[in-house]
Amino acid sequence: MAVYTRLGAEEMAAIIAAFDVGTLISAKGIAEGVSNSNWLIETQDSQDATHRFILTVYETRTDTADLPFFLNLLDHLAARNCPVPRTIHDVEGASHRFYKGKALALIEFLPGISVSDPTPVQARAVGQALAQVHLAAADFGCERTNSMGPDAWRQLLSDCRSDGLESIAPGLSRLVERELSVLAAGWPTDLPRGVIHADLFPDNVLMLGDKVTGLIDFYFACTDIVAYDLAVTHAAWCFSADGAEFLPDLSAALMEGYESVRPLSAVERAAMPLLAQGAAMRFLATRAYDWLYTVEDALVTLKDPMAFVRRLEFYADPANAEVFSA
Amino acid sequence: MAVYTRLGAEEMAAIIAAFDVGTLISAKGIAEGVSNSNWLIETQDSQDATHRFILTVYETRTDTADLPFFLNLLDHLAARNCPVPRTIHDVEGASHRFYKGKALALIEFLPGISVSDPTPVQARAVGQALAQVHLAAADFGCERTNSMGPDAWRQLLSDCRSDGLESIAPGLSRLVERELSVLAAGWPTDLPRGVIHADLFPDNVLMLGDKVTGLIDFYFACTDIVAYDLAVTHAAWCFSADGAEFLPDLSAALMEGYESVRPLSAVERAAMPLLAQGAAMRFLATRAYDWLYTVEDALVTLKDPMAFVRRLEFYADPANAEVFSA
Numbered sequence: 001m002a003v004y005t006r007l008g009a010e011e012m013a014a015i016i017a018a019f020d021v022g023t024l025i026s027a028k029g030i031a032e033g034v035s036n037s038n039w040l041i042e043t044q045d046s047q048d049a050t051h052r053f054i055l056t057v058y059e060t061r062t063d064t065a066d067l068p069f070f071l072n073l074l075d076h077l078a079a080r081n082c083p084v085p086r087t088i089h090d091v092e093g094a095s096h097r098f099y100k101g102k103a104l105a106l107i108e109f110l111p112g113i114s115v116s117d118p119t120p121v122q123a124r125a126v127g128q129a130l131a132q133v134h135l136a137a138a139d140f141g142c143e144r145t146n147s148m149g150p151d152a153w154r155q156l157l158s159d160c161r162s163d164g165l166e167s168i169a170p171g172l173s174r175l176v177e178r179e180l181s182v183l184a185a186g187w188p189t190d191l192p193r194g195v196i197h198a199d200l201f202p203d204n205v206l207m208l209g210d211k212v213t214g215l216i217d218f219y220f221a222c223t224d225i226v227a228y229d230l231a232v233t234h235a236a237w238c239f240s241a242d243g244a245e246f247l248p249d250l251s252a253a254l255m256e257g258y259e260s261v262r263p264l265s266a267v268e269r270a271a272m273p274l275l276a277q278g279a280a281m282r283f284l285a286t287r288a289y290d291w292l293y294t295v296e297d298a299l300v301t302l303k304d305p306m307a308f309v310r311r312l313e314f315y316a317d318p319a320n321a322e323v324f325s326a
Numbered sequence: 327m328a329v330y331t332r333l334g335a336e337e338m339a340a341i342i343a344a345f346d347v348g349t350l351i352s353a354k355g356i357a358e359g360v361s362n363s364n365w366l367i368e369t370q371d372s373q374d375a376t377h378r379f380i381l382t383v384y385e386t387r388t389d390t391a392d393l394p395f396f397l398n399l400l401d402h403l404a405a406r407n408c409p410v411p412r413t414i415h416d417v418e419g420a421s422h423r424f425y426k427g428k429a430l431a432l433i434e435f436l437p438g439i440s441v442s443d444p445t446p447v448q449a450r451a452v453g454q455a456l457a458q459v460h461l462a463a464a465d466f467g468c469e470r471t472n473s474m475g476p477d478a479w480r481q482l483l484s485d486c487r488s489d490g491l492e493s494i495a496p497g498l499s500r501l502v503e504r505e506l507s508v509l510a511a512g513w514p515t516d517l518p519r520g521v522i523h524a525d526l527f528p529d530n531v532l533m534l535g536d537k538v539t540g541l542i543d544f545y546f547a548c549t550d551i552v553a554y555d556l557a558v559t560h561a562a563w564c565f566s567a568d569g570a571e572f573l574p575d576l577s578a579a580l581m582e583g584y585e586s587v588r589p590l591s592a593v594e595r596a597a598m599p600l601l602a603q604g605a606a607m608r609f610l611a612t613r614a615y616d617w618l619y620t621v622e623d624a625l626v627t628l629k630d631p632m633a634f635v636r637r638l639e640f641y642a643d644p645a646n647a648e649v650f651s652a
Contacts, residue, residue, distance in 0.1 A: 008441075008443065009439040009440055009441045009442055009533075010442060010443055011442075025439075026437045026438065027439050028354075028356045029356060029357035030354045030355060030356050031356065031357055032355065040354050040366055042437065109352075111352045111370075113335040113338065113339070113350065115334075115335045115336070116334030116335055116336060116337075117336055206352075
């Protein structure tokens with residue numbers, strides 16, 4: 001969470017002038033987004049009305065070849081009344097520009113704050129918003145491979161090595177190996193696919209009270225199993241942060257909200273426990289990798305991989321499959 | 327530049343509710359300020375008008391006993407039409423509150439951006455604004471010792487040790503020793519004193535075009551020689567960033583702007599070259615200390631002490647005293 005790129009006032013004014021959004025009157029670097037630089041921009045138009053935007057400069061971790069997918073997706077969803085920020089196109093109609101070799105985009109600012117202790121009513125609203133995105137994206141027409149799918153987990157966990165995993169927690173290596181086999185044997189190939197957000201943690205949802213005002217940070221969005229996105233969201237919202245406590249009220253509300261807009265089919269429902277194990281494995285894999293290989297400094301707060309080991313164990317327990325039953 | 331304190335949405339809403347400023351609708355951690363955590367806050371009032379503020383949570387480097395000085399000073403200056411942000415008082419009238427052991431304050435948001443390549447017209451406006459602050463602060467009535475005055479430079483440079491200074495640049499130790507003697511022998515004791523900003527770098531000035539919209543970051547403000555503040559501002563604005571190039575047009579404009587509001591007396595003018603050497607020494611001291619003792623990470627960009635060694639050499643050269651002549 002930081003601003004990696006320095007932009008002088010004159011550079012910033014020149015960048016904003018390429019979009020027909022009025023005169024720049026404020027630009028504050030914001031501590032948001034893990035791998036890109038972001039500014040909250042304020043402009044004033046000829047009628048003295050002020051407008052706010054998020055300017056994102058894409059750093060090395062975002063492949064600029066993927067930007068049309070991410071940015072056009074926002075426009076597609078916003079046009080279908082999903083609560084996502086629109087991309088502001090420049091005076092030539094482009095969704096992103098380049099400045100000193102880096103890609104940048106101007107994105108609508110949406111009000112709202114990210115809840116840290118969601119209520120069931122809020123979880124229900126998030127379920128609805130996610131289902132709305134899944135339906136609205138059906139005719140998007142662009143595809144992007146999930147760069148954080150099963151092959152990526154496998155690679156990351158292999159890079160962690162058995163001794164790395166054991167250094168995180170004794171027995172973790174065996175647990176991971178066993179679960180990876182279960183996932184490989186059972187990972188569904190016949191479920192409906194579509195555009196998924198793939199990272200819908202509370203951090204990536206803006207809310208005002210019980211209303212979802214913005215789903216943000218679509219930089220993991222891709223084409224994959226639609227119900228897997230619900231499983232990711234379930235893992236992200238329905239546990240205490242350390243994964244030790246399952247929150248049944250949030251789970252019921254999230255599922256109910258989602259299914260009020262897009263009911264799961266019988267095969268999707270049956271696959272949910274395994275999809276949720278996959279979701280837990282995906283975040284376990286990145287967290288374990290970062291835990292072992294990221295130099296900790298004040299810039300990056302390392303997240304405990306055990307929080308997703310506990311979720312994985314929860315989902316792997318057949319007694320808990322009922323949380324996904326109708 | 328970072329956000330050191332984590333505040334959940336519910337905590338943030340509760341904090342903002344203690345001020346009579348409407349309902350919280352957005353809070354973005356901003357990468358501003360070196361040692362405190364800051365958020366750009368947006369609220370909506372009962373007439374649906376939106377308002378913006380900066381929420382500052384004071385971390386360990388700010389002594390909370392100094393907060394009344396800093397925050398009341400803003401109110402004092404704003405009431406006298408100086409371009410500084412007002413302090414928003416809470417519903418009980420307090421200028422700051424405590425939350426989980428940390429002090430926090432809500433401060434008016436001002437538009438404007440910090441210029442990186444100032445023009446003479448902008449430097450003139452900054453000179454005027456600084457003089458305006460000096461005049462308006464005359465009846466402030468509170469005092470604060472300069473924690474970064476000559477004694478502090480001496481201590482910091484002593485902590486750097488000769489070998490530390492030599493490791494930065496061969497010969498630096500002798501230069502510093504010689505200049506500290508010059509400063510000690512000649513530092514004026516009879517010049518007008520008052521409230522000074524003491525850190526008016528371009529980063530701490532918000533501008534819209536040629537207009538100063540905000541002087542910010544008063545956390546070094548203190549009672550000291552008034553003309554020394556002009557010397558600090560001169561050192562901050564009138565050189566290329568690396569200190570290698572003196573910018574005569576900016577210097578002339580800054581001095582002219584300042585004196586158009588508060589003309590220097592003959593004794594102040596005569597002292598300016600020495601005050602400017604002191605200003606250069608002050609930033610040389612903190613930069614050298616940080617250079618030697620701060621662990622560099624992505625969070626902190628270390629600033630080259632040599633940029634102020636060069637300024638010190640410029641100001642110490644009698645041939646350059648003329649830049650302060652009328």
